Amino acid sequence: DVKVTQSSRYLVKRTGEKVFLECVQDMDHENMFWYRQDPGLGLRLIYFSYDVKMKEKGDIPEGYSVSREKKERFSLILESASTNQTSMYLCASSPPSRVLAFFGQGTRLTVV
Amino acid sequence: DQQVKQNSPSLSVQEGRISILNCDYTNSMFDYFLWYKKYPAEGPTFLISISSIKDKNEDGRFTVFLNKSAKHLSLHIVPSQPGDSAVYFCAARAAYGGATNKLIFGTGTLLAVQP
Numbered sequence: 001d002v003k004v005t006q007s008s009r010y011l012v013k014r015t016g017e018k019v020f021l022e023c024v025q026d027m028d029h030e031n032m033f034w035y036r037q038d039p040g041l042g043l044r045l046i047y048f049s050y051d052v053k054m055k056e057k058g059d060i061p062e063g064y065s066v067s068r069e070k071k072e073r074f075s076l077i078l079e080s081a082s083t084n085q086t087s088m089y090l091c092a093s094s095p096p097s098r099v100l101a102f103f104g105q106g107t108r109l110t111v112v
Numbered sequence: 113d114q115q116v117k118q119n120s121p122s123l124s125v126q127e128g129r130i131s132i133l134n135c136d137y138t139n140s141m142f143d144y145f146l147w148y149k150k151y152p153a154e155g156p157t158f159l160i161s162i163s164s165i166k167d168k169n170e171d172g173r174f175t176v177f178l179n180k181s182a183k184h185l186s187l188h189i190v191p192s193q194p195g196d197s198a199v200y201f202c203a204a205r206a207a208y209g210g211a212t213n214k215l216i217f218g219t220g221t222l223l224a225v226q227p
Binding site: 004040098 | 116118144146148153154155201205213214215217218219
């Protein structure tokens, strides 16, 4: 079974803090993704990576950055957390030859 | 600009009846479509998919229909069970550079199956 693990299920951070969300996958997938899920807006793609040290902006990259130093790990960074970044964050991975993406369990981030 | 739309935020169905979830898309370049199911506090899990060269795909109680001319797909669940109660997301593939498959998701439909 593919396993995508996000480091935290729940996080509470203060406005202005730098926040790191970590994601690890164990299937040697090349592609990794960060989405956020908000009511009425569905899942929106923040950033994705198709190889180590490679990254591409998704649909809503503003206020975020990412890091992919190792194939199995993809980090999402909130440079200066704001209340409008309160959301459910979902990491996913997939091999390049397949459409199917496997998701982690999600991190519910609250910025106060 | 929402390229994948699920116009019904919620749907309530009696156990044993058919659930029909709908999805519309705008980009004619999408070539693969997927349905994911999501329970609260969990990540989405894959349910069923369909290639744009087909108009129907079936897997047990789940069937997905694709109408390319209308840019519309639907998920049918027959018979519906209380355990099917979840948020259902429609997703479409947007190819990127031939090496990466990027999924564009809809807004989701909350299905409630009443016992």
